[in-house]
Amino acid sequence: MKPEETIDFQIKFAWQYISRFYNDIAAKYNTTWASGNVLLNIDLQNGTPATALGPKMGMEATSLSRILKNLESKGLIVKEPHPTDKRVVIIKLTAEGLEKREEARQAVKAFNNHIMSKLTPEQLKTFFEVIQIIVKEIESKNIRIHAPGKILL
Template identity: 50%
Template structure:
């Protein structure tokens, strides 16, 4: 199969380009795309339990722990004991974290606005339908399901 016509190749190449773009933008603010992603997933007012962040973002606990440690060192977040569950911690944004979150959010909004200006609404709708279908096929384990052979 020609890689330019391979769906997975196009997804991967596009995501790598988007990630590079976001990382370049984040670097201007002494940050990374991963940090920005975490900032955007922490509840602005109440914070988010640390145990909920990983699943919310589809991130492994080890990677998340490393990012949270860096964010705490930079003063973007603080950890507070969870009043509802003494075993867990709530991750809260500091004022600096809130200002960095705004920068991250503005970058995401700008990306979406520019892309949407170059596409017809039907194309955006089709894009979401395609990605939703791919995600459902993966979640339902349909991609590598054994194909039953027809009886002859």
């Protein structure tokens, strides 16, 4: 089987193109897609605990810490102590952070609207069904990967 004939190759290949597309847009605003993605995942009303952002986005703590530090230095977020648990830091958007979040949201909407306009409702439904199957199979941990004489997963 050639790499380009595998499901994981196609997903990774598409994601690299999507990521590059978003980074090109973000660069025009002197930021990165990762920063925009963090802004999109912060609750508008209550903020979001810093410890909840990483898992929510599938991001490692060190990468997230670097992005949060950068966003804070640009005045896009503030860190506040949790009202009842002082060990928890809540990340909140500033007024400028709300503006940058909206710019990121508009970019995501425009991208999705454009791609969706190229698909039939049936194609879109099938796409979501296939992605959900892939995620469920990975989450179930029922996929067994075998090498000669060994089970790797």
